[in-house]
Amino acid sequence: MSVIRVHSAIRDYEVHLSESFDFLDAFEKIPNRFYVIDSNVWKLYRDSLFAYLNPQLVLVLPIEEERKNLSTVMEVYDALMARSAKRNMTMISIGGGIVQDITGFSASTLYRGINWIFVPSTLLAQADSCIGSKTSLNYKNYKNLIGSFFPPNQIYLCPKFTKTLKDKDYFSGMGEVIKLHLMGGEVLARELMSNLPALTARDNPTALLSAIEKSLAVKLSYMQDDEFDTGKRNLLNFGHCFGHAVESTSEFAIPHGQAVIVGMIFANIVAKARGLMSLDLFHELQFKVLLPALTTRPTQSQLNTEQIMAAMQMDKKRTGEGLVLIMLTEGFEMCKVEDMGFAELTSANQELLSTLAKA
Ligand SMILES: NC(=O)c1ccc[n+]([C@@H]2O[C@H](COP(=O)([O-])OP(=O)(O)OC[C@H]3O[C@@H](n4cnc5c(N)ncnc54)[C@H](O)[C@@H]3O)[C@@H](O)[C@H]2O)c1
Ligand SMILES: [Zn+2]
Structure with missing residues (x-):
């Protein structure tokens, strides 16, 4: 696994690049963890890679550009609060740029910032959007109008995810x-x-x-x-x-x-x-x-x-x-x-x- 260290005024963070999915096992040791996973990724991997996940700790998020908005962020808040989210929780989100934007914004605003691990699963998110600290939501017809600067604490990426991309x-x-x-x-x-x-x-x-x-x-x-x-x-x-x-x-x-x-x-x-x-x-x-x-x-x-x-x-x-x-x-x-x-x-x-x- 190689690591890229990113310096950020908000906090420094790391991108871990790996040829295998082994890093997923280590997430299971994180206390107060909660997963948010792109519904298409979930469908493709739920019986293999994600078979061990406790469904109580997973929010499966249907992904469309039209849903990259504050209502979907509220769905994330609701799911987290239903599981008595605390300031010290860690959100682990898995998906492409849309999941990154929705969960990054949610993580940056809940308790003014919770721990956030991002696992990019599209080529665009792996090679480009995962670093840069930006989170953006659409508002009415305005694309990426609302947002914040909030990098994940850690990014883990495995290019094998891209095999299933259209x-x-x-x-x-x-x-x-x-x-x-x-x-x-x-x-x-x-x-x-x-x-x-x-x-x-x-x-x-x-x-x-x-x-x-x-x-x-x-x-x-x-x-x-x-x-x-x-x-x-x-x-x-x-x-x-x-x-x-x-x-x-x-x-x-x-x-x-x-x-x-x-x-x-x-x-x-x-x-x-x-x-x-x-x-x-x-x-x-x-x-x-x-x-x-x-x-x-x-x-x-x-x-x-x-x-x-x-x-x-x-x-x-x-x-x-x-x-x-x-x-x-x-x-x-x-x-x-x-x-x-x-x-x-x-x-x-x-x-x-x-x-x-x-x-
Ligand atoms: N925050 C930023 O800095 C930043 C930068 C660039 C783009 N973006 C945003 O990212 C979004 C686009 O991101 P994207 O291109 O990753 O698209 P996306 O998140 O819409 O994903 C594309 C499609 O691939 C599916 N998918 C995801 N992972 C998969 C996998 N491993 N196998 C099969 N299917 C999979 C998704 O369900 C979706 O249907 C836009 O909303 C854009 O505004 C944000
Ligand atoms: Zn671009």
Whole structure:
């Protein structure tokens, strides 16, 4: 088992990466423990991995984005209080990013903070969201409007969980893995290019564990000194400025990480047009990394320029007149601009549409 130590202003914590599920046994020794488990994960593993769990100590939570809200947090409070939850209890939650957000918010607010162990079971949660201290809930139609900064006390992850993920969810996580490898510099980016066939074939757990570990290390390097997301951490939004807009125009039919891949293709088109990325690197990234991992493609109407423009203008971090875009440049350095106008968006979007039509 390898360990990544994360320094946080709230509390330091550790990510334990393991090729086996052995860590689950040790949880049974924790006093005042309570499990919250994604209902799909529960169905898949209740008769095997979780057969030993006392059902009195488990809340099985049906998972949908529409339930990532305060009502579901109240369900968690109710289940905990029904078992006379105390300040010194430990919540152990097992699931993807939705379970992480719901249980993290619940853990941060109950008694102003209880012990929380998180076991990420999706690729997205393992390689990206589990570190970063953020918890977010949707409110009415506003996505991730409510939240807190609250890291788990411990994170335990085993890539074997991802074996049972649907392709849609696996390739969504892959979008974040790719983003983080590209942001980690040329050596890591090239390593990804050679490992991508194994990662997309989903048949090499050792390559996957290594890709997860490297993704977390890169994320950590951008979070250091900016835990509360006021500067450098913002570069982690590479692929997200345009990607969030595609999620919105597709009404979330394009999974998050897949929208991020589309966003990275778009950003590279702009970087190439601005002379920040050579044609060689552009093609290499396009054909060796981005297009092979893009399994859910947006339709022409989901890439309507006016609607994309309107969605990008809603970016909460936008301060000036122009649109914000984070780009990868020739030297594998990241750069952020805030001056993208409608004409530039239109022509890059046109090129994106023809790229996707040809691919
Ligand atoms: N807090 C953060 O920092 C942060 C960062 C990124 C994303 N998020 C949030 O995370 C959510 C997306 O997370 P996600 O992609 O992990 O999705 P998810 O939690 O919705 O899980 C995706 C699907 O996979 C199922 N699942 C989970 N583990 C499984 C397993 N081992 N085998 C089979 N099926 C399994 C779930 O039931 C669900 O149907 C979004 O709500 C997003 O806003 C939060
Ligand atoms: Zn993301």
